[in-house]
Amino acid sequence: MALIVQKFGGTSVGSVERIREVAKRAIRTRQEGHQVVIVVSAMSGETDRLLHLGRAVSPKPAEREMDTLLATGEQVTIALLAMALEGLGQKAVSYTGGQVPILTDTAHTKARIQHIASERIRAALDAGKIVVVAGFQGVDPDGNITTLGRGGSDTTAVALAAALHADECAIYTDVDGIYTTDPRVESRARRLDRITFEEMLEMASLGAKVLQTRSVEFAMKYNVPVRVLSSFTDGTGTLVTNEENPVEAPRVSGIAFSRNEAKITVPGVPDRPGIAHAILGPISAAHINVDVIIQNVSEAGKTDFTFTVERSDFAKAMDIVRDIAQGLGADAVQGDEHIVKVSVVGVGMRSHAGIAATMFASLAQENINIQMISTSEIKISVVVDEKYLELAVRTLHTAFALHGEAAL
Amino acid sequence: MALIVQKFGGTSVGSVERIREVAKRAIRTRQEGHQVVIVVSAMSGETDRLLHLGRAVSPKPAEREMDTLLATGEQVTIALLAMALEGLGQKAVSYTGGQVPILTDTAHTKARIQHIASERIRAALDAGKIVVVAGFQGVDPDGNITTLGRGGSDTTAVALAAALHADECAIYTDVDGIYTTDPRVESRARRLDRITFEEMLEMASLGAKVLQTRSVEFAMKYNVPVRVLSSFTDGTGTLVTNEENPVEAPRVSGIAFSRNEAKITVPGVPDRPGIAHAILGPISAAHINVDVIIQNVSEAGKTDFTFTVERSDFAKAMDIVRDIAQGLGADAVQGDEHIVKVSVVGVGMRSHAGIAATMFASLAQENINIQMISTSEIKISVVVDEKYLELAVRTLHTAFALHGEAAL
Numbered sequence: 001m002a003l004i005v006q007k008f009g010g011t012s013v014g015s016v017e018r019i020r021e022v023a024k025r026a027i028r029t030r031q032e033g034h035q036v037v038i039v040v041s042a043m044s045g046e047t048d049r050l051l052h053l054g055r056a057v058s059p060k061p062a063e064r065e066m067d068t069l070l071a072t073g074e075q076v077t078i079a080l081l082a083m084a085l086e087g088l089g090q091k092a093v094s095y096t097g098g099q100v101p102i103l104t105d106t107a108h109t110k111a112r113i114q115h116i117a118s119e120r121i122r123a124a125l126d127a128g129k130i131v132v133v134a135g136f137q138g139v140d141p142d143g144n145i146t147t148l149g150r151g152g153s154d155t156t157a158v159a160l161a162a163a164l165h166a167d168e169c170a171i172y173t174d175v176d177g178i179y180t181t182d183p184r185v186e187s188r189a190r191r192l193d194r195i196t197f198e199e200m201l202e203m204a205s206l207g208a209k210v211l212q213t214r215s216v217e218f219a220m221k222y223n224v225p226v227r228v229l230s231s232f233t234d235g236t237g238t239l240v241t242n243e244e245n246p247v248e249a250p251r252v253s254g255i256a257f258s259r260n261e262a263k264i265t266v267p268g269v270p271d272r273p274g275i276a277h278a279i280l281g282p283i284s285a286a287h288i289n290v291d292v293i294i295q296n297v298s299e300a301g302k303t304d305f306t307f308t309v310e311r312s313d314f315a316k317a318m319d320i321v322r323d324i325a326q327g328l329g330a331d332a333v334q335g336d337e338h339i340v341k342v343s344v345v346g347v348g349m350r351s352h353a354g355i356a357a358t359m360f361a362s363l364a365q366e367n368i369n370i371q372m373i374s375t376s377e378i379k380i381s382v383v384v385d386e387k388y389l390e391l392a393v394r395t396l397h398t399a400f401a402l403h404g405e406a407a408l
Numbered sequence: 409m410a411l412i413v414q415k416f417g418g419t420s421v422g423s424v425e426r427i428r429e430v431a432k433r434a435i436r437t438r439q440e441g442h443q444v445v446i447v448v449s450a451m452s453g454e455t456d457r458l459l460h461l462g463r464a465v466s467p468k469p470a471e472r473e474m475d476t477l478l479a480t481g482e483q484v485t486i487a488l489l490a491m492a493l494e495g496l497g498q499k500a501v502s503y504t505g506g507q508v509p510i511l512t513d514t515a516h517t518k519a520r521i522q523h524i525a526s527e528r529i530r531a532a533l534d535a536g537k538i539v540v541v542a543g544f545q546g547v548d549p550d551g552n553i554t555t556l557g558r559g560g561s562d563t564t565a566v567a568l569a570a571a572l573h574a575d576e577c578a579i580y581t582d583v584d585g586i587y588t589t590d591p592r593v594e595s596r597a598r599r600l601d602r603i604t605f606e607e608m609l610e611m612a613s614l615g616a617k618v619l620q621t622r623s624v625e626f627a628m629k630y631n632v633p634v635r636v637l638s639s640f641t642d643g644t645g646t647l648v649t650n651e652e653n654p655v656e657a658p659r660v661s662g663i664a665f666s667r668n669e670a671k672i673t674v675p676g677v678p679d680r681p682g683i684a685h686a687i688l689g690p691i692s693a694a695h696i697n698v699d700v701i702i703q704n705v706s707e708a709g710k711t712d713f714t715f716t717v718e719r720s721d722f723a724k725a726m727d728i729v730r731d732i733a734q735g736l737g738a739d740a741v742q743g744d745e746h747i748v749k750v751s752v753v754g755v756g757m758r759s760h761a762g763i764a765a766t767m768f769a770s771l772a773q774e775n776i777n778i779q780m781i782s783t784s785e786i787k788i789s790v791v792v793d794e795k796y797l798e799l800a801v802r803t804l805h806t807a808f809a810l811h812g813e814a815a816l
Binding site: 016019020050053054056057058059060061062064065066068069071072075076078079080082083084086087092093094096098099143144145 | 424428458462464465467470473474477479480483484486487488490491492494495500501502504506507552
């Protein structure tokens with residue numbers, strides 16, 4: 001008998017019919033002899049409806065009250081799902097975040113889970129019940145309702161799985177697993193049976209729609225095996241887990257990419273200590289995340305300083321850098337919004353020069369100019385002109401023999 | 409500085425605009441120097457929407473889960489109202505039933521309030537906040553969400569007023585007070601400035617739409633002055649309170665009536681002890697409420713036994729009585745669904761024969777046949793054919809000089 005946490009998002013519980021399907025699926029798992037805890041989001045559309053109501057009442061709604069408002073979305077779903085389970089003859093009970101309780105800090109609209117009391121859920125499971133828990137929400141030490149922010153239901157599911165020492169956390173979504181790359185770009189993309197947490201984090205550019213980064217970090221920290229599955233079709237999905245059998249040979253798991261990139265270059269800045277901080281300090285102070293950073297070889301005491309930011313932060317970052325550049329006596333700031341980042345992801349990669357060589361050679365063969373390079377233990381990323389995105393992804397997918405037999 | 413509890417029903421908070429109006433009204437009361445606690449229902453239509461969802465998921469939804477589902481209705485309103493107050497620059501905080509907490513028994517869908525902890529609300533009031541509390545809901549000792557059943561928000565408001573020793577519990581409705589009779593029957597009906605709890609209970613046939621009987625009983629028990637006011641117009645409404653200055657002369661406050669009546673007669677039953685119990689015992693066991701009961705003078709060892717029930721229970725009651733009558737050797741059971749009850753209500757009435765004499769004389773003058781009579785300390789009720797309802801009400805309204813100067 002295993003303990004399985006199953007998480008269903010808004011689309012999976014978007015109608016009365018779908019809620020009944022979720023109930024049947026959970027009952028099947030129960031009948032296979034497992035204990036089941038289900039975490040659900042608000043029915044699709046409901047959170048937007050509530051947000052709209054809140055903003056109609058007040059242009060800047062109080063965050064504490066916004067959390068109280070939004071938390072009703074999941075509360076509706078847990079009640080309906082528990083009813084559906086009981087209607088099908090399965091003992092069940094629903095708990096709001098406050099009833100579990102899932103204790104968080106006091107940061108309304110983006111609270112962090114601090115502690116989950118598992119006694120109540122364990123008692124219900126031991127009484128043969130399926131337990132239905134509201135995702136996305138908790139309570140602070142004073143009993144105020146909090147919400148966890150974007151992707152919060154995934155985090156609730158993983159955190160519950162960790163607290164209950166569950167055997168697996170199954171995340172049901174609208175895709176049937178994690179792919180070697182985006183099937184819309186490379187139709188021969190193949191579903192991965194397994195992937196490590198680290199790889200999953202690097203695949204975030206693909207995976208963000210599937211699994212929130214924060215929940216993957218949580219799963220990695222507490223070593224909770226996560227399985228990504230489809231709500232609508234059967235299948236074993238992709239298991240995200242720690243690498244249990246490290247292999248000597250490097251393995252390329254997939255080709256990740258991100259369109260949400262922009263590049264800023266400050267040419268001709270004085271090449272002296274502290275220049276990186278002088279430029280990036282104000283950027284960081286403005287809560288803009290910097291990704292790839294490159295400082296070219298110095299030439300006559302001057303250097304070119306280049307970094308990438310998310311495309312949505314580009315205009316703001318340019319304004320800041322223009323101000324700084326003047327103070328530094330740099331030449332005019334150059335910006336480029338038409339770049340993308342393409343990454344080869346896999347464990348044990350950095351120590352194997354062969355991967356990088358293959359990557360650069362394949363791109364060169366297609367005349368794709370590499371603007372920036374960045375490496376980590378498990379990925380090599382290149383920044384290229386956005387017009388090469390699809391070509392680069394397909395070229396690398398082929399070069400690393402990632403094609404499966406069936407396409408999506 | 410007084411402490412005022414204000415309760416607004418579903419229509420009064422039925423839209424974003426109306427929620428803002430409620431916020432402004434509460435702020436006016438606050439600015440007059442009072443502390444304000446607001447109790448709200450779900451926005452009109454919301455409870456029905458949730459009920460519909462629940463029944464769509466399961467034909468017999470689990471009651472615990474139905475309470476969890478329905479409680480979201482008020483939770484949405486408290487959050488929106490608190491946002492509206494804060495948007496208008498007024499410090500505010502919302503509490504669900506569970507957050508106050510309002511402790512109830514475990515009877516889901518019809519729970520009874522057992523205790524209200526007032527510390528949290530008091531602290532918020534002392535911090536200058538307007539406190540917004542969800543009506544209709546509470547938590548049982550195990551933290552399960554409960555609801556109070558029909559009219560529950562009125563009960564929450566009165567119970568909160570009692571727990572906080574509030575100076576007044578203002579119930580905002582869609583009428584501007586309690587009238588001497590239903591203005592749709594007698595256009596010259598007059599709004600009462602004051603009425604006692606006992607009179608209010610007897611006026612329930614009019615007042616049920618205004619104030620739930622259960623909340624009046626609660627207010628009487630804890631001596632909480634209740635004021636019935638309109639949400640939409642200004643005015644002082646009707647104050648429902650204990651009689652503080654008892655007067656010698658009897659006072660007729662109003663003419664109440666009920667259409668929801670049916671009469672059952674068992675003629676020719678043996679006139680011996682225990683016959684009432686033999687007939688009414690099984691009726692009571694079937695959870696049917698009996699109102700007026702009359703046993704005629706015995707004639708040759710036989711008597712006629714008559715009683716009234718709510719019209720909706722008539723068919724069920726007839727079936728039960730038919731079975732019993734056979735066993736008692738009674739003649740055929742007679743039923744009449746076409747009767748109504750008309751009552752003259754006022755304190756100090758029974759000891760003043762003049763009231764009854766005036767009542768019977770006026771009805772006789774209009775040729776209205778009285779079928780049954782029932783009296784209590786504060787009312788005289790007669791059962792008449794339903795075709796006489798309007799005539800009887802208008803006749804009595806005139807006979808007791810209840811007309812006001814202005815009509816509704």
